Amino acid sequence: MSLRKRPYVLIMSEITVDGKLTLQRGVSSKILMKYMDHETEILLHATRAEYDAIMVGSRTIAIDNSYLTVRLVEGTQPLRVIPNSMADISLDANVLSRDAPTLIAVCAQAPSDRVTAIREKGADVVVAGETRVDLPLLLQILAERYGVRRLMVEGGPTLNYHMLHNGLVDAVRLIHLPFIVGGENTPSLVGGPHITSEEEMHRLRLTDHYLCGSNLVTEYTVLYGE
Numbered sequence: 001m002s003l004r005k006r007p008y009v010l011i012m013s014e015i016t017v018d019g020k021l022t023l024q025r026g027v028s029s030k031i032l033m034k035y036m037d038h039e040t041e042i043l044l045h046a047t048r049a050e051y052d053a054i055m056v057g058s059r060t061i062a063i064d065n066s067y068l069t070v071r072l073v074e075g076t077q078p079l080r081v082i083p084n085s086m087a088d089i090s091l092d093a094n095v096l097s098r099d100a101p102t103l104i105a106v107c108a109q110a111p112s113d114r115v116t117a118i119r120e121k122g123a124d125v126v127v128a129g130e131t132r133v134d135l136p137l138l139l140q141i142l143a144e145r146y147g148v149r150r151l152m153v154e155g156g157p158t159l160n161y162h163m164l165h166n167g168l169v170d171a172v173r174l175i176h177l178p179f180i181v182g183g184e185n186t187p188s189l190v191g192g193p194h195i196t197s198e199e200e201m202h203r204l205r206l207t208d209h210y211l212c213g214s215n216l217v218t219e220y221t222v223l224y225g226e
């Protein structure tokens with residue numbers, strides 16, 4: 001586990017019965033999200049409002065073009081954080097709208113003209129890492145420079161993998177959608193390479209389960225070294 005100062009981290013995700021996050025690789029999860037109950041959409045927005053920042057992977061931004069704002073409940077807009085090593089995010093991305101503060105985390109090799117263009121859109125840019133965004137360093141920067149105490153991560157699977165792999169996740173909250181989509185290559189909750197032994201499994205403890213409208217919600221604590 002990382003010993004650096006970092007925020008408390010929750011991964012929150014909508015997930016099918018077979019653990020998938022979308023219909024097929026490269027397709028927006030917004031199609032699945034349409035089927036969430038209204039109460040569950042409110043839970044998602046209320047959770048965003050409880051957190052100081054929301055982080056989403058740059059591929060999710062490219063595919064889903066998410067806004068990541070609090071819209072269905074009253075509340076402060078959390079800082080939107082996107083790890084994007086080479087600063088190649090589309091300048092038309094909704095997350096660069098001025099509706100909420102945005103931080104793009106890049107690496108030292110990100111082209112300076114791209115960094116300038118992002119700053120001109122009103123977003124902050126921080127360098128965290130040499131050749132790729134260093135997630136433990138980014139979380140330390142969020143805690144120390146941005147006062148982020150609670151960070152919500154809304155995927156996708158590659159970001160979820162790197163967060164877990166670096167020991168940076170405290171809790172997981174899943175919204176279970178009553179569908180099976182199948183597909184060997186369809187993204188599931190956690191991407192990355194497969195494990196080679198049971199010792200590498202991430203262990204979780206179920207802490208809560210309830211219905212939100214007709215959607216089952218489960219909550220887990222991630223166990224480290226137990």
Ligand SMILES: NC(=O)c1ccc[n+]([C@@H]2O[C@H](COP(=O)([O-])OP(=O)(O)OC[C@H]3O[C@@H](n4cnc5c(N)ncnc54)[C@H](OP(=O)(O)O)[C@@H]3O)[C@@H](O)[C@H]2O)c1
Binds near residue numbers: 058061155157158
């Ligand atoms: N159902 C849901 O709740 C849900 C939620 C979100 C997304 N999704 C779906 O998930 C899919 C996209 O997921 P994805 O897995 O392709 O992409 P992703 O997780 O959204 O983005 C990949 C992220 O991983 C970062 N990354 C890659 N290697 C890294 C490393 N070694 N260290 C640190 N960061 C690293 C990349 O940053 P760089 O730019 O720096 O390379 C990028 O930010 C879409 O289909 C989307 O619809 C579903």
